[in-house]
Amino acid sequence: MRTLHSAELLLPGPGPGPGSAPVPDGAVLVEGDRIAALGPFADLAERYPHARARRWPGLLTPGLLVRGADDLLERTYYPDDPYEVAELGADPLSRAAALEELKMTEARWGNSARRGTQKLLARGVVAVTGRFTVPAVRTAVSRSGLTILPPAAHEGTPSLDPLAGRDAAGQAFYGVLETGAPARFAVFAVADEAELLERGATTCVATVISGRLLHRRR
DSSP: OEEEEEEEEEOOOSOSSGGGSOEEEEEEEEETTEEEEEEEHHHHHHHOTTSEEEEOSSEEEEOEEESOHHHHHHSOBOOOTTTTHHHHOSSOBOOHHHHHHHTOOHHHHHHHHHHHHHHHHTTTEEEEEOOOOSHHHHHHHHHHTOEEEOOOOOOSSOOSOTTTTOSSGGGGBOSOOOTTSBOOEEEESSSSHHHHHHHOGGGEEEEEETTEEEEEOO
16 A cells, blocks of 8 residues: 655755755655655645545654664663652663662563663654664564664764754664655654754654554654
8 A cells, every 4th residue: 555644844864966855745655665756745646646645744854763772772771651650750760770779680671672662763763773682672672663773883872862962863864765765754743954953853743664654643
């Protein structure tokens, strides 16, 4: 089935070529796990009148990449809401002393990683870098749909928000949106790239990986 994802502004990705120019009222046509076409919504809707249409508010961009995700998922614990929040609080726990008190097991790390990957998907993340040594964590990341890449150099402390500290949103993009490319992208409830940088990835309203809608803000 073909699905036409459209937004008020389409940002195909960084680059000097004409294919990187923003497209007002733009759209991405997804067929299977690939991008079949992209461009102005009106043009694609006319060419593919039987495609299922999903209309999103804001800015549609390539999905985001988080570096150092092993720190975020193997050395940070995400309390189970609502069962643990009263005791542990809602914030992630990463201090060695706090983790020691939790007496972490592989199963508990796996459950935490599943909650962590949901937080990443809710921020438009489609790929992560890191070396995962806890089998249950690696399984959780693989099953989430996120692409796992080898460890890569990164500056500062890894963050759930890959836009934090960036000078341009393109620095956090994973790939570009073009015909034939994998259908992995995100939509943010902002007007443009400047607002996206200002407000961050928590403005995400939808994340698509391999053509599948894996996060949708309720």
